[in-house]
Amino acid sequence: xxxxxxxxxxxxxxxxxxxxxxxxxxxxxxxxxxxxxxxxxxxxxxxxxxxxxxxxxxxxxxxxxxxxxxxxxxxxxxxxxxxxxxxxxxxxxxxxxxxxxxxxxxxxxxxxxxxxxxxxxxxxxxxxxxxxxxxxxxxxxxxxxxxxxxxxxxxxxxxxxxxxxxxxxxxxxxxxxxxxxxxxxxxxxxxxxxxxxxxxxxxxxxxxxxxxxxxxxxxxxxxxxxxxxxxxxxxxxxxxxxxxxxxxxxxxxxxxxxxxxxxxxxxxxxxxxxxxxxxxxxxxxxxxxxxxxxxxxxxxxxxxxxxxxxxxxxxxxxxxxxxxxxxxxxxxxxxxxxxxxxxxxxxxxxxxxxxxxxxxxxxxxxxxxxxxxxxxxxxxxxxxxxxxxxx
Ligand code: RFL
Numbered sequence: 001x002x003x004x005x006x007x008x009x010x011x012x013x014x015x016x017x018x019x020x021x022x023x024x025x026x027x028x029x030x031x032x033x034x035x036x037x038x039x040x041x042x043x044x045x046x047x048x049x050x051x052x053x054x055x056x057x058x059x060x061x062x063x064x065x066x067x068x069x070x071x072x073x074x075x076x077x078x079x080x081x082x083x084x085x086x087x088x089x090x091x092x093x094x095x096x097x098x099x100x101x102x103x104x105x106x107x108x109x110x111x112x113x114x115x116x117x118x119x120x121x122x123x124x125x126x127x128x129x130x131x132x133x134x135x136x137x138x139x140x141x142x143x144x145x146x147x148x149x150x151x152x153x154x155x156x157x158x159x160x161x162x163x164x165x166x167x168x169x170x171x172x173x174x175x176x177x178x179x180x181x182x183x184x185x186x187x188x189x190x191x192x193x194x195x196x197x198x199x200x201x202x203x204x205x206x207x208x209x210x211x212x213x214x215x216x217x218x219x220x221x222x223x224x225x226x227x228x229x230x231x232x233x234x235x236x237x238x239x240x241x242x243x244x245x246x247x248x249x250x251x252x253x254x255x256x257x258x259x260x261x262x263x264x265x266x267x268x269x270x271x272x273x274x275x276x277x278x279x280x281x282x283x284x285x286x287x288x289x290x291x292x293x294x295x296x297x298x299x300x301x302x303x304x305x306x307x308x309x310x311x312x313x314x315x316x317x318x319x320x321x322x323x324x325x326x327x328x329x330x331x332x333x334x335x336x337x338x339x340x341x342x343x344x345x346x347x348x349x350x351x352x353x354x355x356x357x358x359x360x361x362x363x364x365x366x367x368x369x370x371x372x373x374x375x376x377x378x379x380x381x382x383x384x385x386x387x388x389x390x391x
Contacts, residue, residue, distance in 0.1 A: 011037050011127075012317050014142045014152035016134045016165055018047050020110065021285025021302035022158030023117035028067055028310035030124045034317050037150060038126065039142065041133035041159075048118065051189050051262060053110040053299035054214045055080070055199075058103040059391045060303040072116040077108035080213070082198040083388075085371060086248055088205075092375045093198055099378075100385030109214050110299055134159065137168045140280040154313055157283040158306070161290045165283050169273065178271035179344070181292050183208075183351045184229060185266045188221040188239055192258030195219070201350055202247045203371065208350045209246035211255075212296075218261070224351060231263045239263070268292035268347060270340055275329050276305070282325065284309045289336060294350060295343040300391045305332050335391060342387035349374070 013029055015022045018040035029036045040047060056064075056077070064070040081097030081104040097104040122128060133145040141151045157165020170176070185208075193216060200211035207224030214220050221243055225234075240257050249255055269290060276288035285302030308331050312324030352367040353360035373380045 010151045010153075011035050012152060013037075013154050013156055013313055014039065014140075014150055015156045015158055016137070016142065017041075017157070017159035017163060017285075017287070018114075018118065018128060018130075019158060019160060019285060019302065020053075020114060020117070020299050021287070021306045022156065023114060023121055024063070024069070024303050024306035025156055025158060025284060025310050026121050026126050026128075027069055027117060027124065028307065029313065030121065030126050031067055032310070032314045032318065034314060036126065037152070038121070038128040039132040039134050039144060039150075040128065040130050042130065044118075044130050047130070048115045049111055050114070051109060051111050051214075051220075053296065054107050054212060054220065055296040055300075056106045056108055056113075056303075057297075057300040057389055057391045058105075060300045061106050063303055063307045069117060069120055072112060073106060073108050076112065076215075077106040078213075080105040080107045080199070084196060084198040084200045085203070085374070086200065086252065087203040087368070087371060089368070089371075091248075091252060094374070094381055094384065096381075096385035096388055100382045100387075100389065103385075103389040105296075105389060107213055109218070113299075134164050137164055137281060153280070153317060155281045156309060156313070157277075157281060157287045158285050158302075159287055161286040163287050165281060166273070166287045168281060169275075169278070169283065172278065174278070175274045176271050177274065179269065181268035181270070181294075181344070181347045181351070182227075183268040183292075183347065184225055184227045185210075185268065185293070186223045186225045186229060186231060186234055186239070187262075187264050187266050187293075188223065188260055189214070189262040190219050190221060190258050191217060191261050192219050193217055193256050195253075195255040200247060203350065203352065203367065204246040204248075205354070206242070206246055207354065209243055210350075211243075211247065219256075225265070227267065229265050231265055234263055236260050266293060268294060270343065272333070272336060272340065276332065277325070277328065282309055282313070282328065288332075289340075291340055292343050292347060294346040295339070295388065297339040297343055297391065301336060301339055304335060304391050308332050338387070339391060345387075 194213035210222035
């Protein structure tokens with residue numbers, strides 16, 4: 001654990017949250033000799049054990065490599081370049097590594113990345129305080145639940161979607177653009193080897209099912225389910241039989257099953273703050289905007305924003321020049337919105353209406369036309385590949 005800071009001390013940047021955004025930012029600031037403190041509400045084991053993302057875009061891998069943060073990723077990450085679509089019309093595979101810009105994903109579980117970033121941050125001499133729940137941020141002053149206070153020239157809100165930083169900006173009048181995709185997923189983590197050589201997306205009358213490799217022994221699955229679903233209603237048997245049905249294993253081969261390690265319900269929602277900061281408070285990652293997980297962009301946007309915010313804060317703190325901060329929104333938002341546009345498009349590809357009325361039939365026909373276009377049009381495939389791997 002890092003050194004404890006003194007109550008009332010002043011530092012360059014106080015970072016709230018030790019997720020991917022806060023830890024990338026902390027490491028990049030330390031690289032520039034800028035002193036920072038990370039305050040994290042959870043215990044270290046909880047931070048290091050939280051399984052979420054797994055697919056890193058080429059840009060994220062480049063950022064991590066440029067700053068010497070890719071040792072674990074190089075040793076244990078696996079290149080991934082194909083995805084597969086199944087529906088009542090059969091299956092097809094896209095080798096997206098050969099399409100678009102020829103970029104691929106690196107599969108590396110988020111909790112392993114967080115573990116690496118945390119170890120490296122502490123090794124570089126960074127201060128990190130676990131169990132420090134921030135309750136209030138005001139004019140560079142950050143107050144934790146235990147009453148301790150620390151003041152930074154700047155505060156970086158990297159405390160996720162439900163954090164204090166976002167609420168503070170919202171209270172100051174920052175507006176949000178928001179979308180509810182109207183879809184809910186049961187996100188399942190299974191102690192089972194991947195069953196497919198590719199990411200698998202299954203369109204089915206009962207709803208979408210997804211298969212994503214994580215490691216040689218752990219696989220993430222998604223099942224579309226009704227809004228308000230209680231994960232407790234989904235027994236292991238029910239999960240596997242629904243996955244088998246939607247992934248059409250009778251036709252294409254059985255799944256490698258194993259114990260379910262985790263099941264959570266995720267409502268697919270997205271939002272973007274009009275401006276990710278002002279004055280002394282600047283946000284990165286889920287704090288600045290939430291993106292539905294349908295195209296696996298969240299952690300990648302967190303890395304992009306942390307990189308850009310690190311550059312802007314470095315300029316401000318080393319040259320007394322806030323022009324980078326003034327440009328931070330304009331630097332990030334066009335790429336953030338491209339990611340949202342693609343995620344939204346993915347969502348309309350993966351989820352059709354489930355009702356039986358004329359509008360629902362029309363919506364489903366469009367969904368299948370979209371899939372057919374992806375199967376047959378090289379132009380469409382290039383568009384897909386460029387956006388699927390791009391940030
Ligand atoms: P995080 O990871 O939520 O970290 C925020 C940290 O802040 C702490 N915190 C506080 N600390 C102090 N005081 C407070 N008041 C605090 N409030 C909160 C929290 O404890 C936490 O440690 O946000 P960050 O860093 O912005 O990172 C964002 C990513 O975690 C997220 O976007 C991704 O996980 C999204 N996502 C995926 N992204 C991808 O790029 N590829 C994927 O394959 C992918 N799969 C996923 C996902 C998200 C999922 N869920 C659970 C929504 C799969 C799932 C199921």
